[in-house]
Amino acid sequence: MEFLVASAVGTMTAGGVYLLLRLRTFPVILGLALLSYAVNVFIFSSGRLAIDMSPILSKYGEASYTDPLPQALVLTAIVISFGMTAVLVMVSLGAFLEADTDSIDIDQTETDESAAK
Amino acid sequence: MSHWIILPVVLPAMIAPIIGFMMRHDIVLARVTSTVGTVLLLAISMVLLSMAMDGTTHIYRLGDWPAPFGIVLVLDRLSALMVLLTSVLAFMVLLHAMATGWDNRGKHFHALFQFQLMGICGAFLTGDIFNLFVFFEILLIASYGLMIHSGGRERMRAGLQYVVMNLAGSTLFLFALGTLYASTGTLNIADLAAKIPTIPADEAGLVRVAAMLLMIVFAVKAALFPVQFWLPATYSNAPAPVAALFAIMTKVGAYAILRVHTVVFGPGVPGTEGMIDAWLFPAAIVTIALGAFGVLGAKRLMPLISFSVVGSMGTLLVAVAVFSPVATTAALYYMVHSTFAAACLFLIADLVVSRRSGDSLTPTFATVQNGLFAAIFFAAAIAMAGMPPLSGFLGKLLVLDALRGPDVIVWAWTAILVGSLLTIVGFARAGSALFWKSTEIEAPLPDADGAAPHDAATVAQVTPVMLTLAVLVALAVFAGPVATYLEQTSAQLFDRSGYISAVLAPVEES
Numbered sequence: 001m002e003f004l005v006a007s008a009v010g011t012m013t014a015g016g017v018y019l020l021l022r023l024r025t026f027p028v029i030l031g032l033a034l035l036s037y038a039v040n041v042f043i044f045s046s047g048r049l050a051i052d053m054s055p056i057l058s059k060y061g062e063a064s065y066t067d068p069l070p071q072a073l074v075l076t077a078i079v080i081s082f083g084m085t086a087v088l089v090m091v092s093l094g095a096f097l098e099a100d101t102d103s104i105d106i107d108q109t110e111t112d113e114s115a116a117k
Numbered sequence: 118m119s120h121w122i123i124l125p126v127v128l129p130a131m132i133a134p135i136i137g138f139m140m141r142h143d144i145v146l147a148r149v150t151s152t153v154g155t156v157l158l159l160a161i162s163m164v165l166l167s168m169a170m171d172g173t174t175h176i177y178r179l180g181d182w183p184a185p186f187g188i189v190l191v192l193d194r195l196s197a198l199m200v201l202l203t204s205v206l207a208f209m210v211l212l213h214a215m216a217t218g219w220d221n222r223g224k225h226f227h228a229l230f231q232f233q234l235m236g237i238c239g240a241f242l243t244g245d246i247f248n249l250f251v252f253f254e255i256l257l258i259a260s261y262g263l264m265i266h267s268g269g270r271e272r273m274r275a276g277l278q279y280v281v282m283n284l285a286g287s288t289l290f291l292f293a294l295g296t297l298y299a300s301t302g303t304l305n306i307a308d309l310a311a312k313i314p315t316i317p318a319d320e321a322g323l324v325r326v327a328a329m330l331l332m333i334v335f336a337v338k339a340a341l342f343p344v345q346f347w348l349p350a351t352y353s354n355a356p357a358p359v360a361a362l363f364a365i366m367t368k369v370g371a372y373a374i375l376r377v378h379t380v381v382f383g384p385g386v387p388g389t390e391g392m393i394d395a396w397l398f399p400a401a402i403v404t405i406a407l408g409a410f411g412v413l414g415a416k417r418l419m420p421l422i423s424f425s426v427v428g429s430m431g432t433l434l435v436a437v438a439v440f441s442p443v444a445t446t447a448a449l450y451y452m453v454h455s456t457f458a459a460a461c462l463f464l465i466a467d468l469v470v471s472r473r474s475g476d477s478l479t480p481t482f483a484t485v486q487n488g489l490f491a492a493i494f495f496a497a498a499i500a501m502a503g504m505p506p507l508s509g510f511l512g513k514l515l516v517l518d519a520l521r522g523p524d525v526i527v528w529a530w531t532a533i534l535v536g537s538l539l540t541i542v543g544f545a546r547a548g549s550a551l552f553w554k555s556t557e558i559e560a561p562l563p564d565a566d567g568a569a570p571h572d573a574a575t576v577a578q579v580t581p582v583m584l585t586l587a588v589l590v591a592l593a594v595f596a597g598p599v600a601t602y603l604e605q606t607s608a609q610l611f612d613r614s615g616y617i618s619a620v621l622a623p624v625e626e627s
Contacts, residue, residue, distance in 0.1 A: 020285060025277065032284050039291040046299035070298065073247060077291055080254050084284055087261055091280050094265065095273035104278060 005045050012038035025092035025102045029085065036081035043074050121168065122177035122192045124161045125200050125238035129154060129231040137228035144221050151227035152215070155208050158234060162201040169197035170602075172609060174619035176244070183624045184244070185305035191244035191620060194606040195449075199241040199372055202453055203365050205588070206460055207234055213464050213581035214358035217471070222267035222356075229266070233259035233362065240369050244620055246297070247304045249373065250290050253338075257283050260366065263359045264351060275354035282347045286337040293330035300324050307620035309381045310613055313388060321388025328382045328389045332397065335377070338370025340430050342403040348427055349411065353419035357467030360419075364459040367430050368452055375437055375445065380613055384440050397438035398525065402532045404431030409536035412543035418469070418476040421547050422462045425501050428536055429455040435529050436516045445607035447515035450600060454512040454592055458500040461585035465493045468574050468582065469551065478547050480554035485573045491552035493582055498544035500589045503537050508592035513537065515600070 012034050019031025047067030055068035096102050132154040140147040168175060169192055177190040211230065213219075220226035236256025243249050261283075265276035298304055300323040301312045313324055333344065340348040348367070352360045374397070382389040408428020415421035433455060436448035470476040472484040484490065496507065503509035513533060520529040592599060609615070 016288075020281075028281055032281070032288070035285070035288045036291075039288050039295065042292060043295040043298070046295040067302075070295075073294070073298070073304075076247070076251065080251070080287075084254070084258065084287070087258060088280055088284060091261060091265060091273070091277055094268070095277045098268065098270050098273045104281065105274070 001049055001051070005041060005049060009038050009042050009045075012041070023104045025096065025104060028104060029088055029092065032088065033081075033085055036077070036085070040074050040077055040081075043070050043077060046070050119168065119175060119177070121161065121164055122175060122190050122242065123179075125158060125165070125204075125242065126190075126235055128158055128161065129235035129238070133228045133231035133235065136231065137225055140227075141224065147227045148215050148220065151230060152211060154231055155204065155211050155234070158238075159204040159208055162197070162204040162238075165192055166197045166201050168192065169194045172605060174609070174616060176620055176622070178624070181624070184620050185303050185308035188248050189244040189305070189307075189620060190242045191306075191616075192242060193616070194602070194609050195372075195375070196241045198449070198453075198602075198606060199368070200238050202368070202456060203234065203237050203241070206365055206456060207362065209581045209584045210358045210362045210460065210464075212584070213361070213467070213578070214356075216575065216577035216581065217358070217467065219267070219356050219358050219467075225262065226266055229259045229262040230362075232256075233263060235259075237365060237369060241372060244306050245304060246306055246309065246377065247294055250287070250294060253290065253369075254287060256366065256369065257287070260359075260363065263362070264355050266356050266359060272354045272356075275350045279347055279351045282337065286334050286344075289330055289337075290334040293327050293334060296323055296327040296330065300327065305620070306377065306380060307617045310383075311617045311621065313381055314386045316388050318387040318390070324382075324388045325392060328378070328393065329396070331377060332374065332393060335370045335373040336400070338367065339374065339434060340367050340370070340404070340427055341397075341434055342400045342407055342431075345404060345407065345427050345430075349420050349423040352423035352426060352463075353417065357419075357463050357470070360423075361460040361463040364426065364456045364463070367426065368456055371430065371433055371437060371448075371452060374434070375448070375610065379440060379445070379610055380616055383611070383613060394438050394440055397434060398528075401431050401434035401438050402528050404428070404434065405532045405536040407431070409539035409543075412540050413546075415543065415547075416478055418466050418478060418547060418551065419463075421478070421543060422459070422466055425462070425540055425544070426455075426459045428540060429459065429501065432513065432516060432533055432536070435533070436519055439520060439522070439525060441519070442604075442607045442611050444516075444519035445610060446600065446603045447512070447519040449603045449606060450508075450515050450592075450596075451512035453599075454500070454508040454589065457585045457588045457592070458497060458507075458509060461497040461582060461589065462494075462501055464582045464585065465490065465497055468578060469494070472574075473551075478550045480550050480558055482558045483552070483555040487552055487556060489574075489579070491548065493579075493586065494548055494552065496586055496589075497582075498541075498548060500586075502540040502544055504541065506593060507589045508596070509589075511593055511596050 016031045016035035019027045047070035050066040053064050053066040055066050055071050057065050136147050136150055175192040179188045233256055236252050236259055239252035240249055261280050264279055265272055303309055337344045378393050382393055405428055408424050408431055411424025412421055415424055433448055433451050436444045469490050500507040500509040503513040
């Protein structure tokens with residue numbers, strides 16, 4: 001279980017970092033999405049891995065429960081990374097329409113009217 | 118429990134959607150609402166400062182859950198100062214944006230502006246490190262919108278890189294928080310500060326990892342070497358008023374380092390003893406050098422100013438890196454000063470550049486009001502480079518005075534003094550190319566209908582720049598009282614047990 005979660009986090013992080021360095025907007029977006037999946041699983045496991053336990057104290061059953069806070073943190077992180085991915089997609093779409101290339105580093109032009117404004 | 122503390126977050130959070138949804142097509146109404154909101158924020162931050170003045174640490178428990186179970190906002194001298202700094206700067210930047218018409222060159226400037234203020238104020242007030250992450254994201258998502266405000270090829274390119282850089286930084290932040298939670302079981306700053314010193318040094322491996330990850334994240338925000346490279350491209354391509362507002366964004370990173378790495382991983386914590394300053398200090402020295410060389414080598418005005426901001430962040434963080442109350446006092450004074458100096462430079466540069474064809478540092482014909490612009494630029498450059506009589510000189514003097522320890526004096530004094538010299542040379546070169554040599558070139562004749570190539574700046578356009586300059590003068594004139602307040606601020610910051618007991622105090626029945 002520990003090995004499965006740890007290797008999943010590691011693989012996703014490695015893939016995310018690799019894609020992040022691709023210098024094209026689409027792989028970079030995928031890379032950041034992978035990184036955020038990795039970090040979500042990572043935060044989830046920071047409250048210790050537990051199977052078949054509810055995140056709330058049960059009134060009737062035995063007093064075993066898993067830490068609810070990482071679940072709340074993960075929920076926040078998921079919402080934020082979802083919103084950020086949407087923003088990133090819109091910004092890269094804007095950059096693509098503006099510059100006609102999906103490279104992260106759009107070639108600089110010497111005199112750009114809009115930059116001077 | 119006073120409800121004033123939550124107001125700097127709630128007020129912009131209420132105003133921004135109202136502007137965004139109801140006033141999106143009415144720029145006049147949006148301007149009025151945004152100005153009213155910013156003036157109210159200014160008033161609130163003054164009330165907060167007067168509350169924090171007496172030295173008590175005020176706590177606001179959200180939902181009245183006691184810390185560390187609920188999220189708390191903490192108002193002490195440092196956060197009150199930072200909120201006031203934000204609101205004063207925001208007011209001036211807003212005036213400039215409205216007078217120059219920047220806010221009307223794209224949609225939703227005012228809504229994004231208010232969201233940005235909400236995020237910055239929240240980041241300064243929060244006492245919970247995960248909540249700090251949330252406010253970071255709020256201020257970042259607003260800054261993405263402001264950064265690409267009014268569009269354009271170069272701006273989209275710089276904006277895209279800025280977004281990607283900061284998203285990677287946010288992911289690192291989450292990794293750091295996960296590590297921290299796994300090793301301590303809490304994310305409340307005061308609770309962390311109480312728990313981490315009890316971890317013995319040989320078991321603190323995870324805590325050390327978390328501390329360094331957090332420092333990298335804050336270093337990205339504070340534009341510290343080696344993660345400073347986003348700043349020149351971002352600031353020089355952002356709309357000028359936005360770049361001026363971003364002057365406070367780098368300070369958010371510096372504030373976070375001050376707060377977290379002083380209170381939580383501060384001096385005397387066995388797990389992280391000597392590790393933070395060992396990395397922060399050399400990085401800050403290199404940042405000063407990079408900023409100075411950048412100023413010297415810049416071919417355009419906006420990158421020149423951006424590199425001077427990098428250099429000033431280096432100077433600020435050198436003082437922070439010593440982690441002593443005296444150096445922190447100097448760092449705080451320099452932080453207030455450099456915020457306004459950078460804002461002043463960006464605003465005057467906007468007035469000049471909008472009347473020239475581009476911001477390259479080559480002489481063209483002199484613009485209208487060449488003398489006025491030259492004088493303001495001269496004053497702002499003096500402030501930024503740290504020459505008397507403005508507050509930059511006092512700031513650097515305080516920093517130098519605080520860095521007299523035998524192990525830091527050589528590097529710190531060399532870097533700051535040589536860096537200042539190079540900055541002076543760079544600004545002198547820029548000023549003479551822009552304002553002096555330009556007077557030798559014949560201005561083109563007015564058009565057939567008699568209109569001059571560019572309009573003169575109106576009083577409303579010059580006023581915000583003058584206000585930032587006035588703040589710099591006031592900082593120099595009232596340096597005594599300001600320094601006294603800042604001394605108390607850093608004493609309070611280093612009083613970790615006071616902070617812990619104030620935040621974790623049991624809730625009194627009411």
